[in-house]
Amino acid sequence: MSDILIKNVTIVTMNERDEVIQGGDILISDGKIAAVGANLRAAAQGSVETVATPGPERHARVIDATGKIALPGFVNAHTHAAMTLFRGYADDLPLAEWLETKIWPAERRLTADDVYWGTLLSCDEMIRSGVTTFADQYFFMDKVAEAVEISGMRGVLSRGLIGVAPGAEGSLKEAITFCRRWNGKAGGRISTMLGPHAIYTCPPVFIEKVVKEAEMLGVGLHIHISETQKEVRECVERYGSSPVKVLKDAGLFELKVLAAHCVHLSREDMEILAQFGVGVAHNPTSNLKLASGIAPVPEMLKMGITVGIGTDGAASNNNLDMVEEMRLCALIHKVTSLDPTVLPARTALRMATTFGARAVGLGKMIGSIEPGKLADIILVDAHRPHMVPAHDVVSHLVYAAHSDDISTVIINGQVVMEEGRILTIDEERVFEEVQTRARRLAGKR
Numbered sequence: 001m002s003d004i005l006i007k008n009v010t011i012v013t014m015n016e017r018d019e020v021i022q023g024g025d026i027l028i029s030d031g032k033i034a035a036v037g038a039n040l041r042a043a044a045q046g047s048v049e050t051v052a053t054p055g056p057e058r059h060a061r062v063i064d065a066t067g068k069i070a071l072p073g074f075v076n077a078h079t080h081a082a083m084t085l086f087r088g089y090a091d092d093l094p095l096a097e098w099l100e101t102k103i104w105p106a107e108r109r110l111t112a113d114d115v116y117w118g119t120l121l122s123c124d125e126m127i128r129s130g131v132t133t134f135a136d137q138y139f140f141m142d143k144v145a146e147a148v149e150i151s152g153m154r155g156v157l158s159r160g161l162i163g164v165a166p167g168a169e170g171s172l173k174e175a176i177t178f179c180r181r182w183n184g185k186a187g188g189r190i191s192t193m194l195g196p197h198a199i200y201t202c203p204p205v206f207i208e209k210v211v212k213e214a215e216m217l218g219v220g221l222h223i224h225i226s227e228t229q230k231e232v233r234e235c236v237e238r239y240g241s242s243p244v245k246v247l248k249d250a251g252l253f254e255l256k257v258l259a260a261h262c263v264h265l266s267r268e269d270m271e272i273l274a275q276f277g278v279g280v281a282h283n284p285t286s287n288l289k290l291a292s293g294i295a296p297v298p299e300m301l302k303m304g305i306t307v308g309i310g311t312d313g314a315a316s317n318n319n320l321d322m323v324e325e326m327r328l329c330a331l332i333h334k335v336t337s338l339d340p341t342v343l344p345a346r347t348a349l350r351m352a353t354t355f356g357a358r359a360v361g362l363g364k365m366i367g368s369i370e371p372g373k374l375a376d377i378i379l380v381d382a383h384r385p386h387m388v389p390a391h392d393v394v395s396h397l398v399y400a401a402h403s404d405d406i407s408t409v410i411i412n413g414q415v416v417m418e419e420g421r422i423l424t425i426d427e428e429r430v431f432e433e434v435q436t437r438a439r440r441l442a443g444k445r
């Protein structure tokens, strides 16, 4: 892998000092960020330059990013990537009816190859909206991993486990095999978790078993928590307390946990999440579309809980656009609290990058542009009418930008999209495959 030198770019570092560097350079070497600063270049030789770096002289590919903004790639902290196959298939239904009458029957028809093509489509879509890492929970995870490998993305992958299903034991075994096979693979871009779906599909005894296995594997857990009032009410009826409390008693939070939704939480629930360092994935569009509610994000942030942003699956969103998701997150909490200061642009951008990275367990490796971090970097074109004048780039990224403004995406030091052209995925083939498969899954010929 050759080095890459990004030149003359506005760098939104997302480091602890919230530093924004004007006209800076970023040097990428061996998939990592080697240096960030001004004038990193030395003698120019066409498009290949000799770069002055500590140690031996090296050659680098140069990207002139004049007029662009560099920021850490977005982390989509919760999705079901292959559900792009069901985009627009079932809308405007309550969650339980949506799952039971539409999504679960269609999912029973899924094949491994369907999941491969559906995931590849979502990788294409996510890269185009600046996502470099996504946390996924689904089935046929070997195929999801293959799609991650090919697309060049970073994935935190877990096989969804339904404890009440007849094949639950077999699924858990399959999930364990998946973790052993794929953890750390694809040049380190894949990490794995175990994925007990939720308390309403996984009784506490099953959760306990999954936690024990995760501990032995040394992996974290990805779960849905308190998505709807119905989930909380039924959990209290069945087990005597809230999902958070029941899961805590089952030992779930002893390990690293990524918890999707967390919409209906009591003060005590939030204290537990804070105490155990649980990472939360906030999915504002999905929560609005399924009328689940609005998560108490400002309160969670105030209590020191790490909250990232997720799109959830394309069947409940219906796109995987993180720019849109980030803006909705910044807006929605203002109106529910009637306080325009409650979640500023900087916090929303942090949730989509640094906090997301931390929530999915990769906080030390990605989420900011700093030497030593992995090179997951996106370039945003600021030479557009809605990005002028440049009063405040962070404000523009959250309140004005479109995902179409993202021109170049680098993941693990590899350019996967260049000036709007995806380099790793044959888009036409993917569109065709998904179209044909989606018709079959919907029961049409």
Ligand SMILES: [Zn+2]
Residues within 6 Å of the ligand: 078, 079, 080, 224, 260, 312, 313
């Ligand atoms: Zn979900």
